[in-house]
Amino acid sequence: MNLFNFFGKKTFSHGIHPEGFKEETHDHQTRRLPFAEQLTLPLSQSVGKPPIPIVHIGQQVQRGELIAKANGFMSVPLHASVSGTIKKIDLVPNAATGDKEKAIIINTALSSPQTSIQGTYQEFEQLSRDELIQSVQDIGLVGLGGAAFPAHVKMNTPKDHHVHTLIVNGCECEPFMTTDHRIMLEQIEYLFRGMGIIMKAVGAKKAIIGIEDNKLNVIEAIKPHLPKDGHITIEAVATKYPQGAGKMLVYSLMGIEIPSGHRSTSIGVIIYNVATLASLGELFPYRQGMIERVITITGDNLNKPGNYLVPIGTPLSHILKYAEFTGNEAELILGGPMMGIPAGFLNTPVKKSTGTVLVLDKRSSKDSDISPCIKCSMCLQACPINLNPSELGLLATKRKYDVMEDQYHLKDCFECGCCSYVCPSNIPLVQYFRIAKTLNRERYKQEET
Amino acid sequence: MENQPKIDIRTSPFIRKAPSVAEIMRNVVYALLPIACYAVWQFGLSALVLMITTVLACIATEHMFCKLSNKKTTIGDASAIITGLLLAMTLPPGFPLWMGAVAGFTAIAMGKTLFGGIGFNVFNPALVGRAFVQAAFPVSITTWTPALATNRFVEFIPSTLALPFMKPAPTAEWTTQVTIDGFSGATPLALMKFQGVMTDTYDLFIGLSAGSTGETSSLLILICGAYLIFKNMLDWRIPAAVILGTVISAECFHLLDATKYPTSAFMVFSGGLMFAAVFMASDMVASPVTPMGILVFGLLVGFLTVIIRLFGGLTEAVMYAILFGNAATPIIESYTQPNIFGYKGKKKP
Ligand code: SF4
Numbered sequence: 007m008n009l010f011n012f013f014g015k016k017t018f019s020h021g022i023h024p025e026g027f028k029e030e031t032h033d034h035q036t037r038r039l040p041f042a043e044q045l046t047l048p049l050s051q052s053v054g055k056p057p058i059p060i061v062h063i064g065q066q067v068q069r070g071e072l073i074a075k076a077n078g079f080m081s082v083p084l085h086a087s088v089s090g091t092i093k094k095i096d097l098v099p100n101a102a103t104g105d106k107e108k109a110i111i112i113n114t115a116l117s118s119p120q121t122s123i124q125g126t127y128q129e130f131e132q133l134s135r136d137e138l139i140q141s142v143q144d145i146g147l148v149g150l151g152g153a154a155f156p157a158h159v160k161m162n163t164p165k166d167h168h169v170h171t172l173i174v175n176g177c178e179c180e181p182f183m184t185t186d187h188r189i190m191l192e193q194i195e196y197l198f199r200g201m202g203i204i205m206k207a208v209g210a211k212k213a214i215i216g217i218e219d220n221k222l223n224v225i226e227a228i229k230p231h232l233p234k235d236g237h238i239t240i241e242a243v244a245t246k247y248p249q250g251a252g253k254m255l256v257y258s259l260m261g262i263e264i265p266s267g268h269r270s271t272s273i274g275v276i277i278y279n280v281a282t283l284a285s286l287g288e289l290f291p292y293r294q295g296m297i298e299r300v301i302t303i304t305g306d307n308l309n310k311p312g313n314y315l316v317p318i319g320t321p322l323s324h325i326l327k328y329a330e331f332t333g334n335e336a337e338l339i340l341g342g343p344m345m346g347i348p349a350g351f352l353n354t355p356v357k358k359s360t361g362t363v364l365v366l367d368k369r370s371s372k373d374s375d376i377s378p379c380i381k382c383s384m385c386l387q388a389c390p391i392n393l394n395p396s397e398l399g400l401l402a403t404k405r406k407y408d409v410m411e412d413q414y415h416l417k418d419c420f421e422c423g424c425c426s427y428v429c430p431s432n433i434p435l436v437q438y439f440r441i442a443k444t445l446n447r448e449r450y451k452q453e454e455t
Numbered sequence: 456m457e458n459q460p461k462i463d464i465r466t467s468p469f470i471r472k473a474p475s476v477a478e479i480m481r482n483v484v485y486a487l488l489p490i491a492c493y494a495v496w497q498f499g500l501s502a503l504v505l506m507i508t509t510v511l512a513c514i515a516t517e518h519m520f521c522k523l524s525n526k527k528t529t530i531g532d533a534s535a536i537i538t539g540l541l542l543a544m545t546l547p548p549g550f551p552l553w554m555g556a557v558a559g560f561t562a563i564a565m566g567k568t569l570f571g572g573i574g575f576n577v578f579n580p581a582l583v584g585r586a587f588v589q590a591a592f593p594v595s596i597t598t599w600t601p602a603l604a605t606n607r608f609v610e611f612i613p614s615t616l617a618l619p620f621m622k623p624a625p626t627a628e629w630t631t632q633v634t635i636d637g638f639s640g641a642t643p644l645a646l647m648k649f650q651g652v653m654t655d656t657y658d659l660f661i662g663l664s665a666g667s668t669g670e671t672s673s674l675l676i677l678i679c680g681a682y683l684i685f686k687n688m689l690d691w692r693i694p695a696a697v698i699l700g701t702v703i704s705a706e707c708f709h710l711l712d713a714t715k716y717p718t719s720a721f722m723v724f725s726g727g728l729m730f731a732a733v734f735m736a737s738d739m740v741a742s743p744v745t746p747m748g749i750l751v752f753g754l755l756v757g758f759l760t761v762i763i764r765l766f767g768g769l770t771e772a773v774m775y776a777i778l779f780g781n782a783a784t785p786i787i788e789s790y791t792q793p794n795i796f797g798y799k800g801k802k803k804p
């Protein structure tokens with residue numbers, strides 16, 4: 007049983023309590039960001055295969071029109087997020103990996119409407135599991151919590167996994183982020199429809215909405231909408247990072263550990279982020295494509311921070327202009343400060359998985375002096391997975407990547423960054439681990455061939 | 456690609472919140488200062504100059520070795536100051552100064568630099584220094600003088616100013632001059648062990664008994680330790696485990712034969728156990744990092760202390776117990792790796 011639940015708050019062990027920085031944005035109604043002159047839509051918007059472009063240069067497209075079709079089941083299609091002309095299909099740098107990737111670039115028409123193309127109306131209650139999955143794929147929905155896993159692939163649970171519970175992840179544990187907060191206040195109807203669709207498709211009888219207890223107003227707002235029969239419940243969990251990690255949330259709510267290396271469905275649980283569900287609920291009835299999302303734009307030197315409805319493919323430069331960035335130098339981060347990725351170029355476009363654009367003042371490089379590990383054990387007390395980052399860090403500097411994996415469970419590290427956050431010696435622990443994992447993967451690939 | 460601007464990109468996490476190593480060390484120094492002041496009040500000028508000597512010796516040695524190996528000097532992180540202070544606290548207040556300097560040098564040279572500096576030392580450096588002088592100067596290190604001697608602020612304990620390699624002046628005569636009632640020149644532990652005399656636990660708690668420079672007031676030590684724990688710069692589990700280990704072991708023996716073996720309270724409050732538990736055993740670098748390991752380490756140190764005190768020839772047992780615990784740390788750690796999330800019910804691979 008979960009000992010912590012016994013003492014009151016629902017939570018997991020270890021983790022950290024970073025300052026929230028959410029006051030800047032969580033009270034602002036979501037606003038629509040005007041179209042940029044040119045949008046760049048990288049084909050690869052999910053961890054699956056990139057879709058195949060079906061448009062040619064010079065072609066006129068309408069907002070919401072399909073411009074790249076799915077390449078197999080593990081792929082999500084792409085829709086035009088603005089009306090305009092296809093300017094080119096070209097290689098652009100990927101913010102996360104630095105590699106080049108293919109993208110469709112659209113010049114915005116002056117008269118681009120806010121509405122998007124609609125299909126024929128459909129009711130999810132009347133559709134079968136396979137039809138539901140197909141519809142979700144057609145929407146082009148990916149996990150909006152940051153993982154960018156194709157939403158329809160997740161719905162296709164293994165036959166031998168009997169899913170009974172849908173966990174709705176409304177934790178939003180990363181500092182600065184407030185998109186989920188706003189969505190849960192503004193899109194309750196969509197959220198519940200999204201939940202219904204997933205529950206119908208996977209056969210879940212129960213749903214639990216987990217929300218960090220720094221958002222009690224959300225809980226109050228949602229409560230009246232809960233069905234009378236109690237098959238959907240809402241629970242406050244402790245405000246702690248990384249509460250929003252799937253494994254942690256399942257443990258906090260249900261007291262079960264998802265076995266290492268297994269999917270949550272192996273214990274009968276499926277986890278969806280609130281933004282994903284709300285988007286699904288909104289787009290599903292009229293079979294619309296996913297072309298925009300709510301993004302928190304926040305950080306230092308912004309006159310108008312807040313939550314914005316941003317078309318996919320909008321470049322960061324345009325976002326900074328509308329949020330009235332006043333500084334002259336900044337660090338741009340896609341995602342939260344704990345797990346986000348740095349953007350090296352001002353014309354980097356936002357993707358479907360981008361939940362936050364965080365602008366940080368250039369920090370002094372002085373605090374980047376690394377000193378030797380003093381074995382203070384603070385990293386061990388922070389790691390939610392109970393790993394030994396101290397030992398892993400020492401092994402990484404000795405390049406013993408295989409020992410890290412074989413004896414110290416490197417694979418179980420989900421790169422939450424708690425260890426780096428607390429290390430007084432300033433050792434870039436999680437950064438080491440990411441490198442080690444990549445090198446290990448490459449080694450295995452080589453060994454296989 | 457030549458004209459591409461060089462962009463310095465960090466990877467996540469982009470925020471951190473941790474005191475720096477230097478900050479932690481500085482706070483440990485702050486926590487040690489009240490204890491040092493109390494020691495000066497108890498033992499007078501001699502204690503003061505002894506502390507200054509060992510601290511300076513430690514700093515100078517560290518600086519010298521850094522210079523010798525062409526590294527940036529590391530004295531800024533204050534860990535050498537801690538070593539010097541800790542060392543002085545474990546020496547008798549009348550310890551000859553030149554011997555104190557030797558102890559400071561050995562502590563840093565053999566206890567720290569030899570292993571590669573901070574973070575790599577296997578033993579608590581101060582204890583290495585202390586162990587060295589125990590072997591080299593067995594007489595001086597067991598020459599105790601009483602606390603609260605009448606003229607402690609105006610003159611040195613005679614042995615303090617001994618010239619290098621000269622036999623220190625005897626203190627017995629001085630001792631009888633400065634104390635009112637008969638002082639035997641023995642610490643409470645020696646009294647217990649060799650003469651069967653028990654010192655009152657309350658005196659021990661407040662620190663009004665003979666002993667090493669800083670190891671006598673358990674109360675003050677606890678308060679200073681609490682400050683560090685409050686600032687999250689001391690792992691409370693280590694002192695707690697050491698004390699627990701001592702209490703359990705001592706209580707077992709006491710139950711066996713109450714006339715021969717002292718109570719656990721006496722054990723905990725005497726002979727620098729409290730000081731060692733709070734400030735020495737908790738040396739982060741030389742103690743385990745795993746939760747289970749910390750418990751095992753602490754219990755082991757407590758147990759060994761009791762055994763050495765009761766059956767060994769040395770009264771300053773806790774020092775050796777900790778050195779032994781330090782040596783056992785890698786083994787303890789390798790057997791106490793934490794249980795990983797997601798392996799419940801599964802066999803550990
Ligand atoms: S937090 Fe840093 S210094 Fe402390 S044990 Fe972990 S790696 Fe070592």
Ligand code: SF4
Pocket residue numbers: 388389390391392393395418419420421422423424425426435436439
């Ligand atoms: S990044 Fe990995 S090792 Fe570090 S705290 Fe998170 S899970 Fe643990």
